[in-house]
Amino acid sequence: MSRVLAGRYELLEQIGEGGMAVVYKSRDKLLNRYVAIKILKPEFIKDLKLVENFKKESQAAASLVHSNIVGVYDVGREGNINYIVMELVEGKILSDIIKDEGPLDYKRAIDIGQQIAAGLSCAHKNHIIHKDVKPHNVLVTKDGVAKITDFGIAKFVDNATIVGNADTVMGSVHYFSPEQARGGYVDEKSDIYSLGIVMYEMITGKVPFDGDNPVTVALMHMNNDILPPSQVVSGVPPILEQIIMKATDKIQVNRFKSADEMMEALKNVDLISSIVGNSVYLGSRSGEGSRAYGNSEPEEEPGTVPIEGSTGKVDKKDKNKGGKKKVRLNKVKVTAIVVALICAIPVSGLIYHLVSNWGANGEITVPDLAGKTVAEAKEELDALGLTLEEGDTVYDSEYDEGQIVSQNPDADSKVKKGKVVVVSISKGAKEGTVPNIVGKSYEDAVYLIKKYGYEVGDVTIGESDMPKDTVISQTPEAEDEAKPGKSIDFVVSGGESDTVAMPKLLGLTLEKAKEELKAVGLTLGETSEGTSEAYGQGQIMWQQIAAGETVDKGEAINVKVSTGTEVSGPKSVALDVDFSNAKNLVFFLTVTVSDESGTRNIFTREQRLKEQGSEVISLSGTGQGTVTVLFDNDVEMKKNVNFNTGEID
Template sequence: MTMTSMRDPLVGHALDGRYEILERFARGGMATVYRALDTRLQRVVAVKVMHEGLGEDGDFARKFDREARAAARLSHPNVVSVFDQGHGGGRPYIVMEFVEGTTLRNVIGREAPMTPLRALDLLDPVLSALATAHEAHLVHRDVKPENVLISERGQVKVADFGLAKAISNQTSTATAGVLIGTVSYVPPELVVHGQADTRADVYSFGIVLFELLTGRKPHVGDSQYEVVFAHVNKDVPPPSSVRGTSWRISRDAIPPYLDVLVQTACARDPERRPRDARVLQAMLREARSALLAGVMDDPELTVRMTQPLGFADATAPHVPTLTTPTSPSSPDHPAAPVRHGLAEPVEAALPEPPTTASGRIRTTFTEDDLPRLPRPAERRPADRRPTDRRPAERRPDARVRRRPAPPVEPVGDEVSRPLLEHARRRTRRARGRGLLVLLLVLLLTAAVAAGTWWMASGRWTAVPPLTGLERGEVVSAGTAADLDVTFAEAHSETVPAGQVISSSPVADTRVLLESDVEVVLSRGPERYAVPDVVGKDVDAAERALVEATLAVGEVEEVWHEEAAAGTVLDADVEAGTEVRRATEVGLTVSRGRQPIEIEDGTGRDAADVGADLTDAGFEVETTRVHSDTVEAGDVVAQSPASGTAHRGDTVTLTVSEGPELVTVPNVRAMGVEAATRTLEQAGFEVETARAETNDLGLGYVASADPGFGTEAPEGSTITLFLI
C-alpha cells in the first residue's frame, strides 16, 4: 500500500460522499490530481481539485462550472472525458476519465528529438481532439505536453479542456499563474491582450511540434519573463536549424515544407496562422503524406504551407503529385521534387512524355506533340480541268457530298507506273510507322501516368475510423478499404464489450493496399473475483490472491485465543466481490494466543495474589502447608513463579497455615531427666527453672510453661519448673 499519500488530508476522504480519494497522483500550480474511486459506479477516476483560495470567488465558481460543463459535452476518442464537477470544502473539483499510462512530456524526455514521421504520427490525434473542441467553440488555452496523455495501449488523449479559461478568468493572480506555469507555450496575444481564440491553440501546438522535432523549446531564458518577452518579440526559428541535419543526406531530417509548417503555426501574428486545428490538421496530414511518399523537397508544397487559407476546406490527406524529371537545362521545366526510395532507373528507361511548365505530366496532346510523318506530294489528275462552276460548299442550295477521290493515273508512258507504285508503298509505310510511333507514345505516356498514379495514390489507401465499431462493422470497413484486419482483445474501463478500443495503424493513416491492421476489441471492464481466504494459512492466502491477479494489501496481525498463528481471520474485501486487476486486498492474520506476564506473589497475602491472577485471565489453584517462617494466609510458594503463560492457564499457590502445633505432654512429678526426654521426643526444646515456691531441691517437675495439655508449635521451648 502507498503509505506516503496519507500525508495529504484529502486521502481517505470522500468528496460529496461519492468519490473516495485513494492517493495523490500529481500536483500542479493550480490544482492537485488524485486517483479516486467512484463508489456509486465502482470505477477508478481522476479527480482534479483546485488549490485553496481559487473557489472563494463566486464568479469564478460559476465560470468554473460553466467551463466544466462545456468540456463534458466533448465526446471524442482523443479527449479525456469529463464525468462530473462539484465543490468540496469550498474547493471546486472535476471528475475525469483516469488514463493509465504516461504523458507526452515523458515521451519527449525519452525519444526527442524525433523523426518527422514519428512526431506527426504522435500529434495527429492531438489535432483531432483540438479540432473537435474548436468546432464546439471551446478553446483549450493550455496545450502542452503535460496535458497530452498516452495510455498503455498507445491511445493519445488531451486533458483539461476549458479549465485554463476558467482559471484565467478568476483574478490577475490566477492569470499570472497560468502564464507562469506554461510560459514555454503561451501565444503572444494572450500575453499582450489577455485574449485568445482557436489560433492560440494552434500556436501552442506548433511549439509542441517544434519540441518533438528538436528536443528543446524554441525560446529559453534565465527567467520566465525573458521567455514571455521572446514569444512576443522573436519569431520561432526553423526546426532544421536546430537539428543541423540536412534533408539532402538523411531521410530522417526535417524537410523544408515541415519547417515552414511549424513557422506558420507559430507566427506571432494570429492572422498568419491556420484559423483552427482542423485547418492545421489538413496541413500536417499533407506533410505526412509527402514524407510517406519519400518527397523530401517540394517547392509548391512549401509555398502552400505559408498559405493556410488554401487548406481551409481540406477534408482528407493530400497526396503529393510525383512529377517526371525533365531536362534541367530547360527554363520552362524547374527541377523535380527530390525523392528517396523511388524507382528512378525505371523512369530513366522511359521516353520523356509531354510536361507542363511546372514539370507535371500532361495527359492531353496537341498536333505539335505528334511525330512529324512524311506526306506524299499533292498531285492533280491530268484529266482534271478547271471549271467555272462555284464549289458546292459556296452554293447556298447545294448539298455537300463526299465522294471517293478518282484514281490517280500515271502521267506519261508505261515506264512511270513502277515509280508511282513505289511512291505509294513508301507513303503507306511512312503512315504506318507514324501511327505506330503515335501508338507507342500514347501507350508509354499512359504507362508512365498509370505508374505515377499507382506509386503516388493507386497502391495506397487510408485506414478507416474503426473506434467504437463492432466486429462485423470492422470486417466490412476493412474489406471496403482493401485491408487485412486482425483482431486482438483487451479489457477497457470505458469502451463497451465487443467494440473497438483502438487500431494500429490509427485512423486516417495512409498505408499500402492489403496492409495488416490490428484492431483491439474491448472485453469490457477487467474484473476478477476475490477468492475466499478466511481460515487459510497466510502464505496460502497470498498465493490465492496472486493467482487471481490481485495483490496483497496491508497485513494486520492480532492475538487470537482460538486460531493458530498465521491463520487468516478476515479480509477487507468480501469474497466473491468483482474488482480490477492488481486490487490490493488487506488481510487480518492471527498471531496465536496472547502471552501474559506472571508476577511472583510469594510472601504476599494469598487472597490478593489470587485476585490479581484471576483478573489477568489465569485459573488459580491453592494448597496449604504449615510453615514456621511464613505467616498464616501468606503465599509460601507459587508455580509457575515467573515468565509468561496464556489466558486460562493454571497457576498454583502454596498458602501457609502457620507452624504445626503439638500437645505438650504431662510430665508432672517426673524426674527432670525423664521429663526432658519426653518433651524432646514430642519435638520441643526444654529448659528448667526452680519453682519460686516449694523449692525442696528434689529435682521433680512441678509445672511447665506452656502448661501440660496445651498446644504449642513444634520446636518451641518448654520451661519446666522443678521442686
C-alpha cells in the first residue's frame, strides 16, 4: 500500500537521497501529474530551527517561476513528515554529466552556463540568493534544459560544507566564494563566483581547488590564485577563459555586476572570438594569430586595423577608387572596445568618441522598437532626432522576419539628440526551434505550431487561474530544438477546478472541522451523535466522505460526533501512530499505557510494515496517565493522556 500525503500526493518510489532528505517520485492525484516530493529525514525533525527554515525558505523559493529553475509547487507537513512538492525533472545531475563526459565541449558548457545564469537572474530579481550553486544542484533534461534546484532550502552540514555563526550553512566548500569562506557579506555576486567555478569544472573536468579537508579548500578560495583553464586543458577560447576568471575574481566588485551581464558575455563568446581571434584578447601565450581582424594587406601601417564603411575619422589617402572610406583604428583600441562590450571593462571615453554622436539639445527618451519594422522604427527615431543603425540579424520565434527583436540603448533610456540606436532584426524562427505558445489562446497555439512546421500533439485540460482555453504549459518547451514534424503537447486552462480533495475530519472538534471544510470550499452538513471507544467526547467519529476522495466544491458533508463511551469505569482514547519514522521496513511495535490502575502493554513487539503508513490504536484507561510507543527498541513517542476528556498531548 503506497503512502498518500495531504490526501493527494501518492508516493510511488524513491528516486534520490541527500544529506538531509529523501526524494520520491509521486503522483498528484488532484491534478493528475507526476511530481517529486522531498521529505526531511526523521533524524532532523526535532531540530525546530531546521524544520522552520525548511518550510519558510521553501515557500519563498516557490515564488520563482522560470524554465531554468526546478519549480516548487507546495510545502507542507503531515504528522512528523515535512515535505516539499517539486517539479519532476527527467534527466541527469550535472555533476554526473561532468563525471561521465567531462571535460565538456566549450560550446555545451557555455549553453549550460547561460541557462544557470538565467535561472540565477530570476532568483536575484526576486531577492533570493542561492548560496550553494554547484553541479549537484543542477539537473539537465534529456533535451538539454538546465534547471537549478534547492533554492533557498537550508543545507545540512556534511564533510563538504562550511558553516558560519549559529550553524548557518554557507555553501559547499569546492564552489563557494571567498566572502563565504570568511563569513562575510554574501550577495548575488557570491552566486556568480560559484557559477564561475561550475563553468571551470565543466571546461576542465575538475574544480580549481581541492584538499584533504574543507578548511584547506576554504583557505585556497581566500588566498590562492585560480590556475587559468587553458593551462589545464587545450582549446579554451581566450574570451571564455577571461569570463571565467572575471566571475571568480576574489574581490566582489571586480566580478560581473549581475547574472544577466555574465549571461550576455557568454552569449557573445563565439562572436568575439571570430572577430578578434584567439590571441589578441588581453594578450597571447601562443604568439599565433597576432592580427585582430585578419588583415590581408601587408602594406598597412603597423598597429592599425581597416574597418570598411565606418563613420569615424578618415584619412584622405585611404580612400580607394570605389569611393569607399577606410578608417584606421589602433588594434589595442579595437580590442579594448570589444572587451568593454563583453566583459564590462570601463573604456567609456573611447566608446564615447567612436560609437556615439552626442548633441547638446537635452535628453530624449528612447522608444520601444520591438516588433516594429526597420522602416517604422527609422521614421519614429528620425522624428526624435535619433539615428537607426541595423545590427545583427538573429533567429527569433517571437517576432516575424523583418521585425526588430532588441535594441541598444534599451527602451526608455535617456540619451542626447543624434544618438545612434542599434537594432537586431529577426530572420524568423530557426528551423527546428519550438515556438512559445504559453499564454496564447488555443486557436493561436495551433496556428503557431503549424506555422513552424510542427504537429499538434496531446491537448489536455489543467487547473489554472488563467482564462479558460489559455495554454498554461507545453512539451517540448519554447526555444527547445526539435525536428519539424514533431508533435507538441500542451495543457490549456479549464479555469479554476470545481472539485477538491476531502480533508480528514476524524478526531477533530466540530468547530475545527468547520474551519477545515471552509478552507477547501466545503460546508458542514447534518451532524449526529454516537458512542465511540476510539474517539473522545466532542470528537468527530465518522465523516460522510473519506479523506483524500474527490468532492465537488460547495458540497455539504455530514458527520457524526462522539459522545464518548457509555461504559462506566475505563474509557477509550484514539491514538494515531505514524509509521514514517520507522528505521526498518519491517519493525516491531510496542505500546505501553500507564494510568491510575497501573502500567500495561497494549501491544508487545507486534510486527508492522512501514509502508502501511499509520494505525489508529484504541487506548483504554482511567483518569490521567501516559502512553509510550516504541519502534523496535527505540522510543518513538511519549504523550500524556486524559482518559476523562479524551485529550492526548
